[in-house]
Amino acid sequence: MSTDTLNSDVTDTDSITEATTTHAREAALRPFGKPSRGWWLAVSVLTSVVLLGIIAWVVQLRDGMAVAGYNDQAFWSIYIADVVTFIGVSYGGAVVSAILRLTGATWRAPLTRLAEGTAVVTVLVGAALIIPHIGRPHLLWELVTQPNLAAPVFWDFIAVSTYTAASLVFFALPLIPDMAVLRKQYGQQLGRRRARLFAAVSRGWVGAPRQRRVLAGALGVVSIMIIPLAVSVHSVLAWAFATTSRPWWHESIWAPQFVVAALYSGVALVILVVAGFRRGYHLESLITERHFVRLGFILATFSATYIYLTFADLLPGAYVGEVGTADVFARLLVGDLAVWFWLFAVAGGLLPLLLVALPWTRNLPGMVVASVLVVTMMWLKRMLMVNAAGNYDRMTGAFGDYHFTWVSVSVTLAATAAVPLLLMLLFRVVPLLSIDEIEEIQEIEAANARPATTAAAHTELIGPATSDALPAGATGKGHRVPRVAGVLTLVALLCSFGAGAATPASATTSQGGKSTNTTAITITGVESGGLMELTATLTGRDGDPLADATVAFLFSTTQFGTPARLVPLGSVTTDGAGVARLTLGGDADHLYQPTTKGPQKFIATYAASSAHLVTSSTTVNVTVAQSAYEPPPPNPLAGMGEGLIAALFVIVLAVWLTLAAQVWRVRRVCRVVL
């Protein structure tokens, strides 16, 4: 489509605005034209990489995760680092679009669509990387059908899906005016399928003031929501690590550090995506070097913050030198991972900061180099965070190792290639630039430049829609899952002492020594008042009582199989009457008490000589039995956990309802005939 055709459609407004407006519209349509050879080349290379990754994943599915380099000492590694990295970079979209929208930074206009698109694509790729990470992906639906509400990984799933939905809404709502204006202006030139899609999305949009007001309001609400939602996603990802008692992972700073890491790498990726599309579709007149420098300043802010947080993360553990944490930090800072850590510190922390700080590198190439460094080094940092602590054997203090294999590298590269590929395909369908936003801001700037009264109607559109108050609880922060659950069902004591046991239990006695000519022993057992007393009477060869002899009492149990095991209950010396008495549980040396009801067999033995053992047994019907087991005290914080989970569900529900309400109100205002 030629420039002449485009210009002829332009109607009122003054000539300067007219030219740039047309330019923005025309530029937004550039990806819709016949793709260049470069486009085809890029798409085919990226597709090949993605296909290779899918093949690698199928191999892993068939042969097990060992082919991806995993072992029991490296149970979490590259894939979870990839998940954190990709979901992390999606925060860039929220920053550039939402934060800049809320702060009224008008220069954002040509970047928002690209930034939001990047957010959607990266969060989808990041979520998909969970599939190679887990052992049996075909059972993932269990997260919905039988979730464990106390598990951080379950809340990861909730947070990521909520954030994905919000990103999609945030991406889709501004498309309505753009698609309406493009369809009106270009019609069938867009292509049949695109025209149909644009008509469907923008149905009913005429750009009436009321429609504009509602859309701006809805976007304001979603902008506010998406910031805490992104915070929640990166926090819960961090808590999947921090809620274990593993050294270094178990740090309170991890959640904020993950959030800043996401902001940092996200801004860097937005710089790269914007630079790529600017070059590919010649958007130099709309996106200037000034844009990159401004994004570079944001990058530098997060760079400095991240360096600070990394230092704050490492200092206390290294200073105290606790076993475990100190071992992990030694490996990281001076051990076999030190090269990588200091590479990150220099190339991922200081260099980007310098590239922004120094005037002669504060330009487009400088910002692109800084961004490449940040994106790659932040992946490296995540690898270090996962592996340095994950490989630590908490029994031996030794470290395991993760080994890169072609499978895991291919899957990671495929995910990396999928981001530009999906973006290139996405912008074949939706407009590359946020035309409405650009035009709006141009109009306002033009109106500000001259003392016009007509612009007053539009000024309310910029900045946050303060009139739309956020519903209470919609800012979904903090899915913290503290120590809950895991608490045993409390054990009720079987019986209380003495209750209903006043009458002595029946006892039958069998005599061990039959012949009166030899040493004989008899045992009787009486249960009284909840206590079991065993009495053994020992008679000598002549029938006289045997004094000062040691009688051993035993309890016969078949709990651990037959023949019955004999549990030694203690030994008692006979008195002058040849009687030995043992009260079970009566003193500290004889702790055993009957633990099960019913007939129980007790035995008394006396070693008349080394070869001659006399025994006698009796069966007592135990009526008062007491479990020896005392459960540990319940966790006092368990109730807090339950309350937290309930609160989180309310918040998540509110977020989803609020999101749906924004879509609904925009749809509704488009239905009304104005």
Place this chain on the structure above:
Amino acid sequence: MFAKENDMQPPTTHPDVPAGLAPELAQEVSTVLSRRSLLATVGLAAAGGALATVFFKDEVHAATVAKGATAPEHAWCMVIDLRTCDGCEMCTRSCQQRHGLREEQTWIKVYSMEDSSGGTFAMPRPCMMCEDPPCLKVCPVGATLHTDEGLVLVDQDTCIGSRACMAACPYEARYFNWSEPLPPKGIPMPSTPEMPKQAQGTVGKCVLCADRLPYGELPACVAGCPMGVLYIGDLVTDIAVNGPGKTVVLSEFLRDNDAVRYKEELGTNPRVWYILGHGQTLGQQV
């Protein structure tokens, strides 16, 4: 969930035991407390949410089952007498043979630990069967179970292989099936959490031979230990026995020998006690 509970029922007959000896063990899954009592609150909060009703239908059922449960008849535990352990690893091998494990899958692993005088001693480490198991909380799909009798088991049919439990376990007692498990031999079908058949992509761990305990049989490691180091015990009946036949009153045995639990400070309430020897220490490694 219903299907899972059915799986948890003990087998009505055991290959080695006459049918008349029915096990007393009632293996009711004790669901995670938070999940259970959450219902009341969430039921209120999300009364309107159809989503929530789908989520909690099973939990409502589990909650009613658990409430009626009485005190457990057994509370299984283990005592490990380090004084007599010579590190022969017969326990490990007996276990691997019984459960069809690979060499690196050491559900009971014998560590060589350093004592305070620079010497070494052997320390077998089974699953600690914690009363507050960190692995239980973090499982996203509730594949780790805690029975009324205190056994921490893995439902192989539910496990999605997220390995969150491996990250959480302070004793490194969990092992992933990184590749196709060895072909099962002598394992009764179907697989139960008490006698799990390993599957690629799932986590396995020591089950204390939960399928044997109701029949009065000893776990493979206890039976296989020639030194009598390992004792299987029951905190309810207060009895512990080892392989060679020594039988003790559990509470007295623990007290008289100054038994300790490993990494007590983590608050997991492990159900494995160690009896230390002369000059032997158990480090406070975290």
